Amino acid sequence: xxxxxxxxxxxxxxxxxxxxxxxxxxxxxxEDTDRALxxxxxxxxxQIIDMDExxxxxTAYLWIRQVWLDAYLxxxxxxxxxxxxxxxxxxxxxxxxxxxxxxxxDQFTESMETNVVIRYDGQVMWDSPxxxxxxxxxxxxxxxxxxxxxxxxxxxxxxxxxxxxxLNGLDTGDLTDFVENVEWEVLGMPAKRNVIIxxxxxxxxxxxTYTLLLxxxxxxxxxxxxxxxxxxxxxxxxGFYLPADSGxxxxxxxxxxxxxxxxxxxxxxxxxxxxxVPLIGKYYIATMTMITASTALTIFIMNIHHCxxxxxxxxxxxxxxxxxxxxxxxxxxxxxxxxxSPKRQLGHLPTVQVVxxxxxxxxxxxxxxxxxxxxxxxxxxxxxxxDWKETGTRMKLECGWEEQQHQVCVKTPCLCHHxxxxxNVEYIANCFRDQKAAQKQSGEWKKVAKVMDRIFMWIFFxxxxxxxxxxxxxxx
Numbered sequence: 001x002x003x004x005x006x007x008x009x010x011x012x013x014x015x016x017x018x019x020x021x022x023x024x025x026x027x028x029x030x031e032d033t034d035r036a037l038x039x040x041x042x043x044x045x046x047q048i049i050d051m052d053e054x055x056x057x058x059t060a061y062l063w064i065r066q067v068w069l070d071a072y073l074x075x076x077x078x079x080x081x082x083x084x085x086x087x088x089x090x091x092x093x094x095x096x097x098x099x100x101x102x103x104x105x106d107q108f109t110e111s112m113e114t115n116v117v118i119r120y121d122g123q124v125m126w127d128s129p130x131x132x133x134x135x136x137x138x139x140x141x142x143x144x145x146x147x148x149x150x151x152x153x154x155x156x157x158x159x160x161x162x163x164x165x166x167l168n169g170l171d172t173g174d175l176t177d178f179v180e181n182v183e184w185e186v187l188g189m190p191a192k193r194n195v196i197i198x199x200x201x202x203x204x205x206x207x208x209t210y211t212l213l214l215x216x217x218x219x220x221x222x223x224x225x226x227x228x229x230x231x232x233x234x235x236x237x238x239g240f241y242l243p244a245d246s247g248x249x250x251x252x253x254x255x256x257x258x259x260x261x262x263x264x265x266x267x268x269x270x271x272x273x274x275x276x277v278p279l280i281g282k283y284y285i286a287t288m289t290m291i292t293a294s295t296a297l298t299i300f301i302m303n304i305h306h307c308x309x310x311x312x313x314x315x316x317x318x319x320x321x322x323x324x325x326x327x328x329x330x331x332x333x334x335x336x337x338x339x340x341s342p343k344r345q346l347g348h349l350p351t352v353q354v355v356x357x358x359x360x361x362x363x364x365x366x367x368x369x370x371x372x373x374x375x376x377x378x379x380x381x382x383x384x385x386x387d388w389k390e391t392g393t394r395m396k397l398e399c400g401w402e403e404q405q406h407q408v409c410v411k412t413p414c415l416c417h418h419x420x421x422x423x424n425v426e427y428i429a430n431c432f433r434d435q436k437a438a439q440k441q442s443g444e445w446k447k448v449a450k451v452m453d454r455i456f457m458w459i460f461f462x463x464x465x466x467x468x469x470x471x472x473x474x475x476x
Contacts, residue, residue, distance in 0.1 A: 011081040016088065019073055025094045028163060029070040036162055039096045040067040041154055041208050042169030045189055047179040049131065051148070051214070054272050057104045058136040058150045058212070063177075065169065066098060066126045074122035083120070090116045090126055096164055101153040101207065105133040140271050143278035144221035147187075148214045155207030161195060166206040168193055173210050183220070187213040225263060225280060229287065230468045232259050236291045237464060239298055240457035244305040244449060253295035260288050283471045287464070294460055301456075305449035314444045322451050323444065332451045 030037050044063035051058055070093065077084045093116055116126045136150035156164045173189030189212050195204045239252040264284040271278055277285075314323070326332075 008081060008083065011083055012086060015075060015080045015083060015086060019075065020092065023072055023093075025092065027094065028159070029072050029094050031071045036165040037068060037096075038165050038167055039098070039156075040167045040169045041065070041098065042067075042174065043152070043154070043189075043191070043210055044174035044176075045178050045186070045212070046129075048181045048184055048186070048214075051136075051184060053138045053140060053143075054270060056136055056138045056272060057133055059131065059133050060152075060212075062130050062132055062152075063174075064098075064128050064130055064154075066096060067169070068096060068124055070094065070118070070122045070124050072122070073118050073124065075120050077120045085117055085119050087115045087117050090114060090128075092116075093118070093124060095126065097157045097159065098154055098166070099157050100132055100134060101155055102135045102151065103133065104135040138272060139276060140274070140278045141276045143267075143271065143280055144216055144218045144225070145279065146216055148184075148216075150212045150214065152210040152212065153207050154210075155205060160201065160203035161206045162203060164206075166193065166208055168208055173212075183217055185215045185217055187215055189213065221280070225267065226283075226471065229260060229263055229284065230464075230471075232256055233287045233291070233464050233468070234461075236287075236294050237457045237460035239294060240301075240453040240460070244302050244446075244453075249298045249302060250295060253291055253298060257288060257291050257295070260284055260291065264288070279471065283467065286467060290460060290463060290467075294456065297456055301449045301452050304452070305446050307445040314448060318448060319444070322448050326455060327447065327451050332447065332454050 028037060042065040044065070045060060046063055047061040049059040049061055073093065090113060095116075112128050112130065114126070114128045116124050118124050132152070134150065134152055136148065138148060140146060155166060168191050170191065172191055175186060175189060178186060189210055191208055191210050193206060193208050195206045197204050233256070236253060236256050239249050239256075242249045242252065264281065267278065267280055267284070271281070
């Protein structure tokens with residue numbers, strides 16, 4: 001076995017010396033220079049390293065296989081002890097200048113210098129790994145539920161189609177050894193051969209374009225960007241449910257607006273500055289517009305709620321439409337009441353009879369006569385208890401012994417003994433009446449504000465719900 005191995009090594013050195021004795025790697029290895037050299041290209045996708053949406057650059061790890069026929073590297077294997085293949089450095093042989101047309105690497109790194117495998121019939125196979133950075137037109141219109149198509153175009157840089165004819169090794173890129181990416185799902189990698197005539201040259205230039213079909217895994221963005229935004233947006237309609245006297249209605253709207261602004265800035269930092277607004281950006285803008293409108297309406301409703309006594313009365317159409325129909329529809333009751341507590345009936349207030357002018361003088365004269373009668377009654381019956389009975393606004397005095405005929409003394413006092421007291425009572429009664437009227441009018445405006453709060457709360461809840469369903473429907 002050792003002797004056979006030593007013989008193989010000697011023949012290998014002899015084969016290498018014979019092949020490259022008069023060989024030049026600078027010229028295209030064809031016997032007829034008018035014929036094109038066929039180069040077969042095959043790409044294997046190993047890993048997606050990075051997808052930079054902002055700079056629109058795809059970084060991928062590829063295995064590139066190129067196969068061609070070198071007419072000057074053929075031998076008879078029987079003359080070299082049956083050696084059918086040899087592996088030598090790729091710099092020894094001629095190599096096609098196949099490059100990535102849409103390369104976006106600033107350093108223009110080439111493929112790794114690996115060995116080539118040469119068969120006895122002159123077939124040369126060159127496998128080389130490469131980390132490529134290619135430009136990719138990113139469409140973020142449906143971010144984060146978007147899919148991207150990144151093209152990798154390979155072709156010869158100096159040889160035209162009459163000198164090198166580029167062929168597909170497979171109809172698609174090889175994905176058998178692909179390492180799954182946490183953010184992107186690869187749906188396929190079809191290959192297509194194109195022949196293009198550029199403006200600089202009249203000769204055709206063939207190329208092979210691999211289209212990498214990607215779909216974004218949206219779970220990360222749903223849990224970190226969408227769900228917090230949806231939960232925050234549902235807080236905006238609750239601002240209408242807050243009592244107007246709490247003083248936190250406008251603060252809640254402004255806080256929600258600032259929170260959504262932070263999320264929008266996070267999305268804007270990762271997106272390219274293009275005219276296409278992403279789907280999540282549209283959702284943020286719509287939600288922020290809605291919250292801005294709700295805050296403005298809250299300020300308007302609070303102004304209605306805090307209408308003072310000097311405000312105009314509630315219009316008749318508002319009383320009928322808002323205070324009757326809409327209040328019943330949205331279960332809004334009087335201020336201080338709830339839907340479960342019955343309405344409280346106010347008792348009748350005692351009426352005050354005010355006597356003035358000549359009637360007051362007559363009442364005063366009658367009062368003097370009744371006082372004299374009362375004194376006489378007290379003299380005639382000194383030991384007897386006096387019983388006062390209230391009848392309306394007048395007092396009746398009865399005096400006498402039991403089981404005997406008694407003398408009745410009636411005393412009807414006047415409520416207003418003096419004109420100054422009369423004026424004071426009138427002033428107090430008018431103030432009380434005006435105060436009750438102002439309270440009633442203010443209560444009506446407060447109820448109007450409460451009904452409008454309830455109406456806008458349900459309107460904005462429905463808007464937020466449908467917007468959330470539309471954005472989540474894209475995920476399904």
